[in-house]
Amino acid sequence: MKRLTLTRFMIEEQRRSGALPSELRLLIETVARACKTINHAIGKGALGEVLGSLGSENVQGEVQKKLDVIANELLLEANEWGGHLAAMASEEMETIHRIPNRYPKGEYLLLFDPIDGSSNIDVGLSVGTIFSVLRAPADASGREVTEQDFLQRGSEQVAAGYAIYGPQTLLVLTLGTGVYEFTLDREIGAWKMTDGPLKIPAGNCEFAINSARHKQWSPAITRYIDERLAGEDGPCGKDYNMRWTASMVADVHRILKRGGVFLYPADHRHANKARLRLMYEANPMAFLIEQAGGSANNGHERILDILPTGLHERVGVILGDREEVETVAAYGREALATAGS
Numbered sequence: 621m622k623r624l625t626l627t628r629f630m631i632e633e634q635r636r637s638g639a640l641p642s643e644l645r646l647l648i649e650t651v652a653r654a655c656k657t658i659n660h661a662i663g664k665g666a667l668g669e670v671l672g673s674l675g676s677e678n679v680q681g682e683v684q685k686k687l688d689v690i691a692n693e694l695l696l697e698a699n700e701w702g703g704h705l706a707a708m709a710s711e712e713m714e715t716i717h718r719i720p721n722r723y724p725k726g727e728y729l730l731l732f733d734p735i736d737g738s739s740n741i742d743v744g745l746s747v748g749t750i751f752s753v754l755r756a757p758a759d760a761s762g763r764e765v766t767e768q769d770f771l772q773r774g775s776e777q778v779a780a781g782y783a784i785y786g787p788q789t790l791l792v793l794t795l796g797t798g799v800y801e802f803t804l805d806r807e808i809g810a811w812k813m814t815d816g817p818l819k820i821p822a823g824n825c826e827f828a829i830n831s832a833r834h835k836q837w838s839p840a841i842t843r844y845i846d847e848r849l850a851g852e853d854g855p856c857g858k859d860y861n862m863r864w865t866a867s868m869v870a871d872v873h874r875i876l877k878r879g880g881v882f883l884y885p886a887d888h889r890h891a892n893k894a895r896l897r898l899m900y901e902a903n904p905m906a907f908l909i910e911q912a913g914g915s916a917n918n919g920h921e922r923i924l925d926i927l928p929t930g931l932h933e934r935v936g937v938i939l940g941d942r943e944e945v946e947t948v949a950a951y952g953r954e955a956l957a958t959a960g961s
């Protein structure tokens with residue numbers, strides 16, 4: 621079967637809509653190429669001596685795995701010299717990485733989580749790379765890009781996606797005109813379209829949450845999960861299934877293909893305490909999910925509407941099937957109203 625390659629898909633998209641600048645297309649090609657190299661490193665596993673921790677911590681206070689650092693370096697190196705970017709930011713770096721003066725600079729900003737789901741690396745389960753592309757503010761040309769320039773709402777993203785290193789290596793991409801899945805043809809090294817435009821199947825009774833954190837849930841989240849656990853005998857009148865891979869990329873991919881809802885709510889007991897990072901985890905995933913007909917909020921506010929206050933800001937995340945996400949938000953609003961009355 622003849623399949624569209626990523627390159628051809630983007631060139632046709634460029635011709636069709638005229639809204640995909642060559643610079644952005646080349647930037648996506650570069651990110652996709654870096655993901656192939658990361659895939660290669662991951663695939664070697666213990667044979668490549670890439671497993672295990674480094675003993676160092678990243679800016680979030682998390683122990684860095686060797687592959688976190690390797691993948692971060694691969695993405696920086698691949699994207700530094702192409703002339704499409706003004707700067708990059710990553711989960712693994714405290715502050716932004718400006719394009720060195722020896723290279724030409726472009727108008728885009730790239731953010732990434734080089735390895736998402738790191739706890740899965742050493743046990744051979746699926747991990748991924750998440751990325752988000754923003755445009756540098758118009759007034760940034762001719763001056764040094766700052767961290768402040770990155771602090772844009774997720775609705776400003778011009779592209780987002782992830783690679784998933786699992787049984788197959790996949791790239792899932794949105795340029796704001798639908799979501800497309802590409803599978804890496806490992807024999808010839810090309811990304812070939814295998815699905816899209818993706819549309820989240822409605823009505824799949826499946827939720828993904830780390831239930832060990834139930835102490836941290838708000839009354840609204842507890843109510844939502846309890847009702848689903850009650851199954852046929854509860855208010856939902858049907859049985860639900862649960863899945864948790866501890867890799868957001870894998871959980872989100874399952875939802876894009878099969879439906880359901882993903883929840884990593886903020887810690888209800890501590891104001892502003894959440895797990896997932898807004899700018900390079902929640903925003904790109906929210907963009908993909910909305911483009912596939914789903915919904916994404918932090919429990920009460922649309923994720924793509926949040927104005928970030930810091931590069932590594934964390935946020936509660938509820939995303940997936942539009943109806944399920946709306947139910948969680950409605951329970952949240954009800955709980956707020958009751959608390960306020």
Ligand code: FDP
Pocket residue numbers: 735736737738739740830866867868869895896901
């Ligand atoms: P990780 O820190 O292992 O890279 O990015 C956060 C994340 O993975 C998500 O991919 C995943 O959904 C979550 O953390 C796993 O959290 P738990 O440890 O609570 O399972």
